[in-house]
Amino acid sequence: MTERIVTVTLNPAIDLTVGVDVLRPGETHRARAAGSNPGGKGVNVASCLSDWGAPVTAAGFLGAENAALFESLFTDKGIKDAMTRLPGATRVNIKLAERDGRTTDVNLPGLSTAQDDLAGVRAVLERLSPSLLVLAGSLPEGLPGGTWADLSAEWRARGARVIMDVSEGPLALALAGPRSRPHVLKPNRDELSILAGGALDDIGLLRQARLIRAGGVALTVVSLGAGGALFVGPDEALHAEALQVDALSSVGAGDAMVAGLAAALVEGADLDRTARLATAFAAGKLRVVGPHLPPREVIEGLAEQVKIKSADAWVGAQDDAA
Template sequence: MTKPVVTVTLNPAIDQTITVEALKPGSVHRAKAVRHNAGGKGVNVASCLADWGTPVIATGLLGSGNSAPFEAMFQAKGIADAFLRLPGETRVNIKIADLAANDTTDINLPGLSADAGALGRVRETVLGLLEPGTPVLLAGSLPDGLPADAYAGLTADFTAAGARVVLDSSGAPLTAALASTGALPHCIKPNRHELEDWAGRALPTDADLLEAARGLQRRGVAVVVVSLGADGALFVSGERALHGRLPPVTALSTVGAGDAMVAGLIAAFQMNGGLEDVARLSVAFAAAKLGCFGPNLPDPATVRSLAAQVALTSPD
């Protein structure tokens, strides 16, 4: 039987998506629709993996005051709930979807604070779930109260216990994890901007991106995936590199497409897929999610059909 994937979300959120005809700052708007989704990067990834049929255990930190949307989603999708509850409320992220401009404006509200004790409880929870080869996703931002090197410490601990750690974060937590003298993540998925932040320079071409990804490999990251939005993604592992892309897809919502890509990466790892499989499935997950509201995928047959259409080229 497939090992369950463990996702860790230390700073989850309830995504409130408000759809308006055209966003005009300073004006009064009448919303066309409002949706609420239990979110946060790791929660979104768990949701997509569950839709694909992969067993998932979701853990991290939730506020006890508004945990109902998460509990409802976990129950509906068969996701094992191993979240720790803290006093207070999980943060709310407001996303304003502008139909005229076809883009989304994000307003992220403050959330819970956590301390070393809470982080330690999450660490012990995950260590109790691990078997050799278990994929563990560390995803998203860190809550107030935790140091920037929190992911670096968790990565070292979980890797020592036999996990394959996938890290999807940005800013100081990502920088600290990549600068760690301990074990580095098995896989990371920065976007172009995040990779430029790490490299300290602009990366305008595929050759620039590939050079920076190779630099991360030399540091010890086995698989580097650079998400490029509508242009697909760059996949680098071992001596190989692939650029995967699909024809343009009509998007109902771009929210969570990057998280869907991470879910596809992990699903391919679970199948012991090669780099082609990883590229096809992760691009297909991201494209399939564009046709769904919230962190959801269509049926697996639709995703497989998209995976078969992914164009793979070598940037070398």
Template sequence: MIASALTVTLNPAIDETILLDRLRPGHVHRAQAVRFNPGGKGVNVASCLADWGGGEVIATGLLGHNNTSHFEALFTTKRIIDAFIRIPGDTRTNIKLSHDGETTDINLPGLVPSAAELQALLARSAGLATTGTLALLAGSLPSGVADDTYATLAETLIRRGARAVLDTSGTALKAALAGKAQPFCVKPNRAELEYFAGHSLTGDDAVIEAARGLTARGVQLVVVSLGAEGALFITESQILRAALPALRVTSTVGAGDAMVAGIMAALREEAGLERLARLATAFAAGKLGLAGPNLPPRSQIEALGGAVTIQIIQ
């Protein structure tokens, strides 16, 4: 039986992406277009997994009652099981200025859930997880929520037999990795891993050493995304670098989340590390050619995966 995929998003957002020729601070700009996409890391990952297919995708988290339509349309269109808890207020909007092949983010404040609402989400997440479920805990924590919330969620899900995948940053990442139960997989970028390590990480050796500190804690897979340099895939016994040549970029929004979706798709297959690295890299690259949390057809992803350059470091 194929494991279900569960994504948990405590701080979702509506991504308002404004397309510009270039960005000149202090000047008036005329936008080429504007797009609204339901977002938040877990929502983006669920969307990409649904595009890939291969099993049930469940999305949960907290949504504001007042502006759910973008999310509900996505879930209906992609047949994602909507298990979000609605709470009073508005889900935040994140403004993303897409320009010069880059994205400038302006993230607005979000909902402030109560202790009772958080407890309801914990109970719902636990109820959705069964043995073998791939459960993603992703994104920032809402204002006022304790740093150790992901640690608590991970411990609860792991007790249910789930494999937890963690994609967060800052104090939430530190607190989660200080918890009693370690996630199965963690996907930091270089800056996030540097924050966790407490110092800069220049070169592969430094990144690998920091990642190996996580595997020593019990994390079974660490994926460090390095932008144009590709990504490092690190387990206790293997280290790979995966990369693709530069591709045409429509939007970088959600590329990291697409990589997480590729990791989860490969884990569903029980794939080896090389297949996982190829698929994760192909998901991220495929997303670059599309706006919103979407993937190209499976055949295109597989072709991109075949073109990925794999360097076996260990």
């Protein structure tokens, strides 16, 4: 059966990326380049999945006043547009990208929403009936912190596999009850540390990921930036080393990893293949500006280069190095 993949973005953004040599606070800078791309975690995931060749639908909210940039992306990539238009404009997020790949984000406030607006998104999902649902990003003003948890519980009860990439309070609420826990969770190091109540070293990260896995999440993936990523599945835990690539922009690399996880689920990949594919998606995204991937054969070539070891061996190597 063909997967019905739907991504949900409730707080989208237009990413204004400004290239500078080195960011020096308090000084005047001359930009090397600037460009605007439609963004928001779920939108980015949908874009990368489309580049991979997977049919995907984008749902959620868009501001009616400046929807054209998103509409062009969806049309160009063949992404089914199921976004609900709201009065007003989608927010703009400013990304200050330095030559060394470091990016500083300035995120503006988003659209104001209400429960009635969310009811419209629920009706859209009812019509689409996803079998693979990606819930990603922050919540806009007006929606309760348990919104992601409620959507996850609703669609897991219907048999859909839910991938979740959210943070802080909404993440804690999603994990609080067994019915709302997603099939796949992808926090980063900081998000997992906040969830645990304090900074985690590598041993602590692996322990926390295993606790989440034991609580009913089939796959917990912890992205570690230049440190690679941990993949904790039902029977084993792996560490994937980050690939060294010439990075043009780090914006959206985590979203590309989520897209790689979705692609791996669709093909029924084992944990080793999942780790390789997700890492290759993230590395491929670093090579381009905007929510895009290089061609599929490039991603497959990167996947072959990923170095994998058991997570316990990785933690042991970290201890030895210290």
